[in-house]
Amino acid sequence: MLVVDGVSKTYAKKKVLQNVAFTIAPGESVGLIGMSGSGKSTLARCMMDLERPDEGSMQWYGASLVNKRVRQASRKSIQIVFQDPRNSLNPAWTMKRSLSEAFLQFQAHQSRPQEQDRVFAELLEAVGLNESFLSRYPHELSTGQCQRVCIARALVAEPELIILDECLSALDVSVQAQVIELLQTLHQTRQVSYLFISHDITVVASLCDRLLVLHEGIIVEQGRTRDILADPEHPYTRSLLADVPHYPKFT
Numbered sequence: 007m008l009v010v011d012g013v014s015k016t017y018a019k020k021k022v023l024q025n026v027a028f029t030i031a032p033g034e035s036v037g038l039i040g041m042s043g044s045g046k047s048t049l050a051r052c053m054m055d056l057e058r059p060d061e062g063s064m065q066w067y068g069a070s071l072v073n074k075r076v077r078q079a080s081r082k083s084i085q086i087v088f089q090d091p092r093n094s095l096n097p098a099w100t101m102k103r104s105l106s107e108a109f110l111q112f113q114a115h116q117s118r119p120q121e122q123d124r125v126f127a128e129l130l131e132a133v134g135l136n137e138s139f140l141s142r143y144p145h146e147l148s149t150g151q152c153q154r155v156c157i158a159r160a161l162v163a164e165p166e167l168i169i170l171d172e173c174l175s176a177l178d179v180s181v182q183a184q185v186i187e188l189l190q191t192l193h194q195t196r197q198v199s200y201l202f203i204s205h206d207i208t209v210v211a212s213l214c215d216r217l218l219v220l221h222e223g224i225i226v227e228q229g230r231t232r233d234i235l236a237d238p239e240h241p242y243t244r245s246l247l248a249d250v251p252h253y254p255k256f257t
């Protein structure tokens with residue numbers, strides 16, 4: 007479905023990404039782990055066409071994401087959820103307005119306008135909220151509820167891949183656990199693929215079948231989560247795991 011091959015990016019002579027290569031298959035949940043400044047968000051921005059890689063290719067079902075027409079077509083299929091849900095929502099808009107903008111952009115051509123309310127009700131239920139949230143503004147929601155709305159907004163497009171860029175970082179630990187459970191459920195019920203970006207290996211490991219370990223812009227290790235956790239090959243991966251007090255559940 008997605009093939010990233012040889013992607014490099016340099017800012018002011020600093021190589022932020024070097025020859026990054028990986029794939030994501032339909033329904034797969036892939037974790038991208040690396041410390042702050044390792045290039046994770048730059049990679050996400052390249053995938054969303056918010057940045058241009060200096061080198062390399064990104065193919066979506068065999069067509070280059072650099073091609074404008076492919077890029078436009080993929081906007082619906084590849085969605086992103088950012089770290090700070092409050093900043094991702096317009097403070098002057100109700101939740102209904104935020105969802106409506108996505109609906110107009112991605113669904114208006116194939117759904118009747120009157121279907122909008124049914125779609126929103128279903129999506130809010132899917133993310134553990136209800137219709138009463140539609141009339142609320144971001145300041146009337148907790149940060150965790152805002153993130154649920156951001157996830158619902160990403161789902162409006164019926165994407166095949168969601169990039170979750172540090173989407174749990176602004177949440178406290180108990181709310182993180184609820185959102186992880188929500189993402190697991192959505193993964194199972196909607197067969198959506200994830201690229202789950204985080205610096206927290208415990209969180210990534212609880213959600214992802216496969217891991218990419220990014221260190222100073224280079225993918226130093228990739229493979230099945232359980233294999234990497236059981237037998238990390240690269241010293242950087244070993245150092246990440248050494249910082250974890252106990253391994254996630256499936257080791």
Ligand SMILES: Nc1ncnc2c1ncn2[C@@H]1O[C@H](COP(=O)(O)OP(=O)(O)OP(=O)(O)O)[C@@H](O)[C@H]1O
Binds near residue numbers: 041043044047
């Ligand atoms: N637009 C830019 N111009 C110049 N340098 C940039 C730009 N964007 C990112 N960088 C630099 O590229 C490096 C990687 O940044 P990036 O945001 O991709 O890291 P990250 O792994 O996502 O970090 P974090 O986990 O803190 O978000 C950093 O050194 C950053 O300062």
